[in-house]
Structure formats: C-alpha cells, structure tokens
Amino acid sequence: MHTWHWQSWEGTPYLTCSLLEAWPHGFFTQQFWPRRPDELIQALHPEAAVYRVRQVHGKTVLSPSEIEASPERDPQVETPDELPPADGVLTESADQAVWVCSADCTPVLIADVQRGQVAAVHAGWRGTAAKIVPEAIARLEAQGSQRADLRVAMGPAIAGDVYQVSEDVAAELGASVLGPSEDSADRVIAALQALPKPPVYEDPHPGRVRVDVRRFNEIQLEQLGFSPEQMAIAPHCTYQQPEHFFSYRRSKLKKVQWSGIVSTASRS
Structure with missing residues (x-):
C-alpha cells in the first residue's frame, strides 16, 4: 500500500507519496499561496529548471523544448499569459521540474523508474473526459518509456461524494x-x-449526480494495463479540508495550490 506523508518546508506543510520517493516532488498546500514554482522549487531541487504552462482544461501535453519554442513565451516575463496553452508537461532530461496548479481538479504526477523522466498533469473533469492522463502516458512512451516502468500519483482533489x-x-x-x-x-x-x-x-x-474524477482517471489507467502497485490516490479532498487546500467549488476564489516533480538521470 502506498503511503502519503506530510513534509515541511519553511514551517509550511506539503504532501509527498511513497510511490514517488525516488524523485523530488511535492503536492503543495494553500499555505504556500501566492508563491510560484520558481520559488517552490527551492523545497525540492534548487538547481532544477522550472517548466509550466497556461492551463486551459484541455488534453495537450508539452515538453520543455516545445514550451521554449512557443511564440507565446516571453522568457523575460513569465506570467501565465506568456505561457503556451496546455494542461500537462513532461521532461526530456535530468533536473527538469514540471508543475501544474489546481484547486479542485486532480494534479497527477507520473514518473519512469528506469529513465527517470517525469510528467505533471492537470486533470479536471474536461481534461479527464478528453483522456489527458493517457495522452501524457503516450507522450512518455514516444520518448522511450515502457508502460510497466511508470508510476502515477494523483494528489488532493475534490472527492466524489461532494462533487x-x-x-x-x-x-x-x-x-x-x-x-x-x-x-x-x-x-x-x-x-x-x-x-x-x-x-x-x-x-x-x-x-x-456526483462524480469521482480521480476514479475515472484510475479506470483509464487500468484500461491501459496499469496495476494497483503502479498507482496511488491521495486520501485528501480539497473541498472538505479547508485547513489545507483551496477549493474553487467551496469558496469561488481563484486561488490554487501547486504540484511539481523533478526528473532524474536514467537508471539503465
């Protein structure tokens, strides 16, 4: 059984998952708002290069080279408007950190135990309906990952019994x-x-009706052949735990918590 652990950076809590213990990673809480990934990376791996996108509730997954080549990106002004639209980021080499933000949507971190490469995905109901997590898996496989080597952790999100x-x-x-x-x-x-x-x-x-978006993502992974040992779902609900998480459904405030993971060198 995979376990989730509270960590602390500068006296502030964030979550990690035992499934991803080989990679610097974190599902950060609302207490870190309004700090951005270029600051939060200090808690994980200060030397890593940070990559994120302008989230649009779609199924596009981009690599760092695609982000850097985007005509919308201004490296001097790293605001959301200057980032390319997408809802997932995957790495191409070691020491790259990929990030997504969420309020009630599911943050999904994926890692390859052999190649060390990782992905971060923002899976709201629209992205889940469009199968963004399988899209990220396909992108990793296109880069050389084997499905059996992938590990997937879904972070805090709104639970099905209240959504x-x-x-x-x-x-x-x-x-x-x-x-x-x-x-x-x-x-x-x-x-x-x-x-x-x-x-x-x-x-x-x-x-x-009420829907469990994380369970839909889990079923999609099961249909790809993922085993329970390859997946973990955080036992936390953004809506029901206001002490830790923002929830747009609960407060209607446009605030988020960030989730990020850092790639490592290949083990092969």
Whole structure:
C-alpha cells in the first residue's frame, strides 16, 4: 500500500507519496499561496529548471523544448499569459521540474523508474473526459518509456461524494471509459454505476449526480494495463479540508495550490 506523508518546508506543510520517493516532488498546500514554482522549487531541487504552462482544461501535453519554442513565451516575463496553452508537461532530461496548479481538479504526477523522466498533469473533469492522463502516458512512451516502468500519483482533489455535476457531464466522463455511445445520459450513468468501484454516485437533486474524477482517471489507467502497485490516490479532498487546500467549488476564489516533480538521470 502506498503511503502519503506530510513534509515541511519553511514551517509550511506539503504532501509527498511513497510511490514517488525516488524523485523530488511535492503536492503543495494553500499555505504556500501566492508563491510560484520558481520559488517552490527551492523545497525540492534548487538547481532544477522550472517548466509550466497556461492551463486551459484541455488534453495537450508539452515538453520543455516545445514550451521554449512557443511564440507565446516571453522568457523575460513569465506570467501565465506568456505561457503556451496546455494542461500537462513532461521532461526530456535530468533536473527538469514540471508543475501544474489546481484547486479542485486532480494534479497527477507520473514518473519512469528506469529513465527517470517525469510528467505533471492537470486533470479536471474536461481534461479527464478528453483522456489527458493517457495522452501524457503516450507522450512518455514516444520518448522511450515502457508502460510497466511508470508510476502515477494523483494528489488532493475534490472527492466524489461532494462533487455534484450534471448528468450530461457524467455521461461525457463516462464516454472516456465506456467508449462513445448514442445512449442517453441515464443509460450511460447506469452503466457506470455497474462498474467495480463505480465513479458515479447518486445525488438528491434531479438531473444531477456526483462524480469521482480521480476514479475515472484510475479506470483509464487500468484500461491501459496499469496495476494497483503502479498507482496511488491521495486520501485528501480539497473541498472538505479547508485547513489545507483551496477549493474553487467551496469558496469561488481563484486561488490554487501547486504540484511539481523533478526528473532524474536514467537508471539503465
């Protein structure tokens, strides 16, 4: 069983996962706001080069060379508007740090135990419906990773028992694990509820259900052949733990917490 541990930097808490213990990494809490990755990297690996993107709830995953080549990037002004739009970043060499931010969406950190390369993914419901995590896996494989060597940790996010969405949103998520269908939303939801550890829960409001976005991502990984030993899900909910995490659903404030991981040298 993978374990999650509270760490401290400058007296402030952040989370790490035993699955990723070979890589400097952290799922940072709201207490670090408004510090950015170029500061937070000091807690992980001060010499690492920092890479992030302008998150847009899509499925694009970029490498550092693609970020640096982007016509939108101004290296002198590293504000979100000057970053290329994407929701995932993967490394190409050692000592590169990749970062994503989230409030209720799922931060996903991926690492290759042989090549040392890593990825960071922002998986909200839209990105999950578009299968951004499998897209990141495919990008890593295109660079030489073997699926069996990958490890995936999903950080704090809104839990399924409190994440109310429309039936249409649930059906869109459902298509990512059941495949395209002409069935009504009701029928798709019924099929989802028949799955082991169903990712959809009942809601008392008509036309609404509750969804576990991290479970949808887990199912997508299971369908790619990932074993339970290759995956870990944080036992933390951004909505229900205001002492540690921002939640846009709870407060409607546009504040985030950052998650990052640093690549290492190849072990082969």
